[in-house]
Amino acid sequence: MLDIKLVREKSDYVRERLSTRGSGDENKISELLQLDEQRRKLVNETEVLKSQRNRVSKEIGALMGQKKLEEAEAKKAETRAMGDQIAALDKQVAEVEQKRDYLQLTIPNVPHESVVVGKTAADNPIVRVHGEKPEFAFQPKTHIELAEASKLIDFNRGAKLSGSGFLLYTNWGARLERALINFLLDLHTTEHGYTEVAPPYIINKECMVGVGQFPKFVDQAYAVMKGTDTESPAQYLLPTAEAPVANIHREEILKAEQLPIFYCAYSPCFRAEAGAAGVGTRGMIRVHQFDKVELIKIVRPEDGYAEHEKMVANAEKVLQLLELHYHTIMLCTGDMGFGSAKTYDIEVWAPGQGQYLEVSSCSNCEDFQARRMNLRYKDEKGENRFPHILNGSGTALARLFVALVETHQQADGSIRIPAPLQPYLKADKIPG
């Protein structure tokens, strides 16, 4: 969420930056300011009253001590009505505060000034290209054809077990998936300095609010309940490991020397994808459950953008080692996610699809999430500050799987395994 003081003091700036997103959220600022103003007025009123009450209460206490009971009773009668007045005002404050807080949670982050202003994905500039589209002496197959031919994935039985958008990996497919996960975790932990964590897959609402998934994207989440118990507070299947991992230090005040914190985590990701195109058709491009290795950084604000660039490089390294052609784009203001101030997407080339697939999205959310989860650190001056929180996929698996098999498919139907992955799969190719 945005710093209310910033909104108060630089409302025009905030409005202007928000308007570049093209979502109309800048129109919420006036209401926010109004609620803020109203709250401050009410808070002031109640505090004056409370101050009075406290004073009289102390006097009563003193009188009781001196056994001057009649005088004490008189004062009690005098202040009795104050309690109700205070209670009524407190209620008003709570109401206004609730409205303000909710409104604040629905306003997206302000884009960083280095972000290109644009409306849609078509406006996203390409910032880097690695390799080039591979040439094939034969007609390259799609991952669906390859997966069926080599029995990597049983699409029909996956759907039977769960529904459309769920995959059953089989034999070499399951092994390849596992090999990729281990390869990614090892790369980031041993080469890039991340500490591996394994979070719960069922998480509470606070995690979702903290990273900005809620309240806006509740309809995209899977809620879970215990047995037939519809009463207990809902928990959710994680849509990304970002949700639990970024929240590890929620409501903490970290010591300056604890920063920077680099975490990486494997998890499956569950997405309802309500209303999305592509679920319901076969394939692995858009599914309800996929594996991902996520990268999270918690850093000092002054380091945020340098660490952001490094994080993107860490994710790109994956594709380089797997000998895949990709390009990195910067999301324009209109295409950025809710909590992000700046985002790079990495898109890998999938020859069978004839298109680039997003396998990583690396964002600096600045202090937007830290404010939501009240995560702070104490700097050298002893002041509490909000750190920058960064998240990036390093990378998403299902689409990486697609790019890998489509890129490295051979004329004989086998799939070549790039050298860095071979020790993990314990094979140099998947037979056709």
Next chain:
RNA sequence: GGAGAGAUGGCUGAGUGGUCGAAAGCGGCGGUUUGCUAAACCGUUGUACGGUCAAAAGCCGUACCGGGGGUUCGAAUCCCCCUCUCUCCGCCA
């Protein structure tokens, strides 16, 4: 799932209706002493919000003793609900 115990400041831990934002100890910070270190001694030590101020500092106020509600002139303290932790039993990968 059953029974019991607990949750207080960075940590340990006292506090059962009134100068308690909270004793004491530890830690941290500053200082004295010292060739240096240590010890000892002295001082200091939370967070948020609101107000004041051009701003910072400072000052004033309010709230915060797991969370929410209640009783009361007044709640860390009494009552109710919830969450979490620990111990024992049961079940279980």
